[in-house]
Amino acid sequence: MMDNTSFPMKPVIDGPMHVSLKHDSAHKHVTGQAEYIDDIPEPAGTLHGGLGLADRAHAQIVSIDLEAVKAAPGVVWVMTADDIPGANDVGSTGRHDEPLLATDLVQFHGQPIFAVFAETRDQARRAALLAKIEYSDLPHWSDIAGARDNGAPFVTEPMTLKRGEPEAEIGKPPLRVQASMEIGGQEHFYLESHIAFAIPGEDDDVIVWSSTQHPSEVQHMVAHVLGVPNHAIEVRTRRMGGGFGGKETQGNQFAALAAVAAKKLNRAVKFRPDRDEDMSMTGKRHDFRVDYDIAFDEDGRIHAVDATYAARCGFSADLSGPVTDRALFHADSSYFYPHVHLTSQPLKTHTVSNTAFRGFGGPQGMLGAERMIEEIAYAVGKDPLEVRKLNFYGQPGSGRTTTPYHQQVEDCVIARIVDELEQSSDYQARRQAILEFNEQSPVIRKGIALTPVKFGISFTLTAYNQAGALVHVYNDGSIHLNHGGTEMGQGLYTKVAQVVADAFQVDIDRVKITATTTGKVPNTSATAASSGSDLNGMAAYDACRQIKERLVDFACRQWKVEKSEVEFLPNRIRIGGDTVPFDTFVKAAYYDRVQLSAAGFYKTPKIHWDRAAGKGHPFYYFAYGACVSEVSIDTLTGEYMMDRTDILHDVGKSLNPAIDIGQIEGAFVQGMGWLTTEELWWDAKGRLRTHAPSTYKIPLASDRPKIFNVQLAEWSENAEPTVGRSKAVGEPPFMLAISVLEAISMAVASVADYAACPRLDAPATPERVLMAVERMKALG
Amino acid sequence: MSSAIRFILNTEELSLGDFGPTETLLDYLRLKRRLTGTKEGCAEGDCGACTVLVGRLSERGLIYESVNACIRLLGSLHGTHIVTVEHLAAKDGILHxxxxxxxxxxxxxxxxxxxxxxxxxxxxxxxxxxxxxxxxxxxxxxxxxxxxxxxxxxxxxxxxxxxxxxxxFDPLERDRTEIMGKLFSMQSATDTIVVEKDGARSIVPASVEAFAEVFSQNPDATVVAGATDVGLWVTKQLRLLDPVIFINHLSELKSITIEDGGVSIGAGVSYADAQGVMDAVVPAIGRLIDRIGGSQVRNMGTIGGNIANGSPIGDTPPPLIALGAELTLRSHSGRRTMPLENYFIAYGKQDRQPGEFVEKIVVPRPAEDSHFAVYKISKRRDEDISALCGAFYLMLDAEGLVEEIRIAFGGMAAIPKRATHVEDMLIGQPWSWGVVSAVRDAFDADFQPLTDWRATAEYRSLTAKNLLTRFFLETAGAPSELHRFELEEA
Known part of the structure; x- marks a missing residue:
């Protein structure tokens, strides 16, 4: 038998599931050695793309004169829609409503009309400015009000959710409020702008490095634009410098432009827009207007809700359908609506097509719900927290567990989370102190709010809830891991590597995490909807399981033992009375011709959804959390400060607590930015004027809460058998920031002695806060 | 005359004579040197992904300052030590x-x-x-x-x-003496440097005298100190500038001195260099400087540049005007001095002749019993451009009547401008809530602000009035401004 004389017998491996491990690239991040696409060495002759963008919001193109562009220094090729070999279409929905390059019709300010390829990026950018384009202007509208005024069409089919008898119940006494809320959009502001780098090969082949959350879609789109089979295109993504949903569909265009030029010119082509271009020509979070009509009683208990969710979708469908759907799916927040009617209005506007952004419509839907709670609270004169508790979903059997989409909420832990946070944050005493402070303070006012989060996990398009992985165990015991998920900073690669290390019981440094590529795992879903770890972790686990089963069979054969006598221990295998190091064992298996590679697969069970009927079980489970924020505002200027935030969040049994806490902190601050300083501003010509960090203000270190306490609900385990009983974490904590808006709102309400709901819209810039204060003063 | 600039990049001593006047340090690092650890996030000095340290000899010895490589032009690097992220870890891979x-x-x-x-x-x-x-x-x-x-x-x-x-282990501590010696030898050359590429010239004058002379010969030249504004002309508007005169290294323009009457600030003094002195003499301005840009911008940008470019939303003119600062312009043929407020004539138009440059600003020390405050209002508290910025200087006489008041605003008009109607109504009046609340609306006679992405006209008008209220409350001993950290913590 084998030599098993001496090797270290570790009690546990390095990097199993459920421990805090640093990000796999942390060392490379801090030394500058982590390679992003713009850092990849360029082959000789690499060309660089620049874009000619429309400077009209809505117009017919009368003529295009590109002679000066072609004659500019360094220019090799100028590409228009006529040069596209396949389809002039990069729409992700199959509606053919999103041309790669505009031909005769411009539909938003900043829409690409042509591309120029030059020896240097600087030359390409300069040349692009030399085009002479004549337009014939058409009427345009940029926002929801304009869309409604002009009878704008929908970019995609609206959705309706209905349960109970809302028509009959909504008008019934005792109390009713009808009002509306405006909710601004949000720029992703991933620190790495979009980029694609295409390297042509033989036949129809192209390899495209793309900063994308969805390599398979980029592959399919590039093939579609080139008019070649999907198999000709390989898309690779090692890491993105941030995604947040902004790189789910929006990278298609850059990849397609680079690939077309690479094939045409047989040279490597890089396409990296300037930040201003990136912000002008890629989609954002949807602005919403929520019109709500609510019936409730004097205690604050909701009887019926009727609400409409209108969204600024931009000129094409993109992901506006599922985004507006998800707004409706979260229009209940954590609350039971006995009678409910919800509709979406995905409105066409002459602005860039809006897209996925962390929460994907959920935050807007949930924010509307929390506004309704505020309305009720101010109407009945209670702390909004009391009204919340009164309306939470109940436990199974309570008769208060059915969502507006007819799914039962079976795993509800929101009441426990809110109670624990209320205690740990000393909410009641602090609220009392704030009420007293406000009585004494003429200019500075404070506010505090505790808001809940319940977020449904799964893609609402059922087909997306599948994933693949490829795991190779090499004959030296090292492991190659590949899966369909992409790394954008969220630590997915680290978590999935932990799953693999845990499955084989080997130290994690044996596991090589490799760039996501469509050549290894096909037909993958976007790394989106917080599902990355759930799906890819399980797919990788499935691959490990297959290899382990073969290894166990081998051990049984070779050692003549039963399966029950084979055990994977840290870096070793116990087989009957023998203990063999993992690498020795693997080498022996190889010599016995055991297949040491496997493709894993996973599809989420239980889920189904009938959109037309508005009924089904779209979510596998829910993730929960709650947040208390305390703020101070200046009633003379509308300026504010984040004094303190306490969070208790449910990630199930955490795969990696350090990474999960990082996700929670980051999501909260990003959500806070959405609701406070981040304002998108289009001028009368339909031009986005907040198109760079000089004009678009995301939070800084000095904006985060001065005291910032984040805890995981350590007792939580996913009721469903997810990987390690963990829960998704990417999106849910984003909505914890709603507490900030409501805390500001309370401070504003103090000006009128809390007698009226301030109806503070988002983003609550200092200007909006001051104007709300003025409205309150007018009441008082 | 020399035709190359000299600097040190991490460990390498370099002489560079082949670059255009608009080439940025970031492109040089990434494209020419393949030092790709330094990233481009925004190309306008607002995100910090391209942050490097630049070491220079100053009165305090060799100091290293964070700067944005994306808007730092190569021509401004003569006699400096550029330190990128690649320089930090030890050769054996041990992290700093x-x-x-x-x-x-x-x-x-x-x-x-x-x-x-x-x-x-x-x-x-x-x-x-x-x-x-x-x-x-x-x-x-x-x-x-x-x-x-x-x-x-x-x-x-x-x-x-x-x-x-x-x-x-620290590479800069290890090499400090050696680097100082090298930089000293680079800087001790007395030649003006002119680097020419494709006919476009970068001019690095050896002295202020030489600067005045070369500027008189090239009155259309772009003068660059910190490049925190000009850098964006290059990266965003793709403007071709030729020639460019780089002046940030001129130590004569970097002097900041406390004199009997106040502070004399050379045009080349960066915000960072000014901050300490202003903290001591006019603390309100020291605190304002903390809200201008980020550290990288404050290390590069100069108060002289903030004034010279004539922007209506520059943050330093309102407080300097309210304090009655004087500006000295210099040219090859001499100097002239004027009240700072007279320098701003109209949008994009300043009282500056061809070949003339800002040499210094003299800021009077506020009188002993005076009140002075400056309030910057922006969407985001830090590293943002003002929606409006208001500065108030008040001197009461023995009877409590307003003897002297100067109120200046940025962001409210096409130039930084005084609220003369409001001032006139206050002069000689008691400094009381009754008087102050009665004159608030006079701001409407002084300012008709615009609506843009930073704020609406309505907000600007209302907030200007409310800032007068805030100033009154503060003089009455009722501070009303939010501070993230208590002032005594500072």
Whole structure:
């Protein structure tokens, strides 16, 4: 038998599931050695793309004169829609409503009309400015009000959710409020702008490095634009410098432009827009207007809700359908609506097509719900927290567990989370102190709010809830891991590597995490909807399981033992009375011709959804959390400060607590930015004027809460058998920031002695806060 | 005359004579040197992903300052030591303590902003052994992170300060003497440097005298000190500038002196250099400087440039006008001095002749019993451009009547401008809430602001009036401004 004389017998491996491990690239991040696409060495002759963008919001193109562009220094090729070999279409929905390059019709300010390829990026950018384009202007509208005024069409089919008898119940006494809320959009502001780098090969082949959350879609789109089979295109993504949903569909265009030029010119082509271009020509979070009509009683208990969710979708469908759907799916927040009617209005506007952004419509839907709670609270004169508790979903059997989409909420832990946070944050005493402070303070006012989060996990398009992985165990015991998920900073690669290390019981440094590529795992879903770890972790686990089963069979054969006598221990295998190091064992298996590679697969069970009927079980489970924020505002200027935030969040049994806490902190601050300083501003010509960090203000270190306490609900385990009983974490904590808006709102309400709901819209810039204060003063 | 600039890049001593006047340090690092650790995030000096340290000899010896490589033009680097993220870790791969703290505290997620944060934290680490939370946040004002929420980065800064070992590896401490010697020899050359590429010239005058002369010969030249404004002409508007005269190295323009009457600030004095002195003489301006740009911008940008470019939203003119500052312009043929407020004539138009440049600003020390305040209002508190910025200077006589009042605003008109109607109504009146509340509406006679993405006209008008209220409350001993950190913590 084998030599098993001496090797270290570790009690546990390095990097199993459920421990805090640093990000796999942390060392490379801090030394500058982590390679992003713009850092990849360029082959000789690499060309660089620049874009000619429309400077009209809505117009017919009368003529295009590109002679000066072609004659500019360094220019090799100028590409228009006529040069596209396949389809002039990069729409992700199959509606053919999103041309790669505009031909005769411009539909938003900043829409690409042509591309120029030059020896240097600087030359390409300069040349692009030399085009002479004549337009014939058409009427345009940029926002929801304009869309409604002009009878704008929908970019995609609206959705309706209905349960109970809302028509009959909504008008019934005792109390009713009808009002509306405006909710601004949000720029992703991933620190790495979009980029694609295409390297042509033989036949129809192209390899495209793309900063994308969805390599398979980029592959399919590039093939579609080139008019070649999907198999000709390989898309690779090692890491993105941030995604947040902004790189789910929006990278298609850059990849397609680079690939077309690479094939045409047989040279490597890089396409990296300037930040201003990136912000002008890629989609954002949807602005919403929520019109709500609510019936409730004097205690604050909701009887019926009727609400409409209108969204600024931009000129094409993109992901506006599922985004507006998800707004409706979260229009209940954590609350039971006995009678409910919800509709979406995905409105066409002459602005860039809006897209996925962390929460994907959920935050807007949930924010509307929390506004309704505020309305009720101010109407009945209670702390909004009391009204919340009164309306939470109940436990199974309570008769208060059915969502507006007819799914039962079976795993509800929101009441426990809110109670624990209320205690740990000393909410009641602090609220009392704030009420007293406000009585004494003429200019500075404070506010505090505790808001809940319940977020449904799964893609609402059922087909997306599948994933693949490829795991190779090499004959030296090292492991190659590949899966369909992409790394954008969220630590997915680290978590999935932990799953693999845990499955084989080997130290994690044996596991090589490799760039996501469509050549290894096909037909993958976007790394989106917080599902990355759930799906890819399980797919990788499935691959490990297959290899382990073969290894166990081998051990049984070779050692003549039963399966029950084979055990994977840290870096070793116990087989009957023998203990063999993992690498020795693997080498022996190889010599016995055991297949040491496997493709894993996973599809989420239980889920189904009938959109037309508005009924089904779209979510596998829910993730929960709650947040208390305390703020101070200046009633003379509308300026504010984040004094303190306490969070208790449910990630199930955490795969990696350090990474999960990082996700929670980051999501909260990003959500806070959405609701406070981040304002998108289009001028009368339909031009986005907040198109760079000089004009678009995301939070800084000095904006985060001065005291910032984040805890995981350590007792939580996913009721469903997810990987390690963990829960998704990417999106849910984003909505914890709603507490900030409501805390500001309370401070504003103090000006009128809390007698009226301030109806503070988002983003609550200092200007909006001051104007709300003025409205309150007018009441008082 | 020389035809190359000289500088040190990490460990390498270089002489560069082949670059255009608009070439940026970032492109040089990434494209020519393949030092790709330094990232481009925005190309306008607002995100900090491209942060590097630039070492220079100053009155305080060799100092290293964080700057934005994306808008730092190559021609401004003569006699400096450029330090990129690649320089920090030891040859054997052992991380610098700053890097290790970022790893330990989970300070990176997507990692794209991380090298910039590492360099900003390194700059802080070099200059401040025991930074407060406020110091840390201030040092990070110019760095955007979209993933972490900053908490772990701030903790990394605290950890590295707490665990600061006595004998640790640090490349800049190790090489300090040698670098100083090299920089000194580079700077001691007395020639004006002219670098020409494709006919476009970068001019690095050896002295202010030489600057005046070359500017008189090239009155259309673009004068660049910090490039925090001109840098964007290059990266965003793709303007071709020729020739460019670089003046940031001219030590004669960098003098800041406290005189009997006030402070004399040379045109080349950076915000960072001015901050300490202003903290002592006019603390309100010191605090305002903390809200101009991020550290990188404050290290590069100059008060002289902030004035010279005539922007209606520059942050320093309103307080300087309210204090009655005087501006000295110089040219080859002499000097002239004027009240700062007279320099601004109309939008894009200043009282500056061809070949004339700002030499210094003299800021009078506020009188003993006077009241002075400056309030910057912006969407985001730090590293933002003002929606409006108001400055108030008040002197009461023995009877409590308004003897002297100057109110100046930025963001309210096409130029930084005084509220003369309001002032006139206050002069000679009692400084009382009754009087102040009665004159608030006179701001409408002084200012008809615009609506843009920073604020509506309505908000600007209302807030200007409310700032007068705030000023009144403060003079009455009822502070009404929010401060993230108590002023005594500062």
């Amino acid at each position: 303590p700053v890097q290790q703290a970022m790893v330990d505290c989970h300070g990176s997620q997507c990692g794209f902003c991380t090298p910039g944060f590492v360099m900003s934290l390194y700059g802080l680490w070099l200059s401040n052994e025991q930074p407060s939370r406020q110091d840390i946040e201030s040092a990070l004002q110019g760095n955007l992170c979209r993933c972490t929420g900053y908490e772990p980065i701030v903790k990394a800064a605290e950890q590295v300060a707490e665990s600061r070992p006595s004998a640790l």
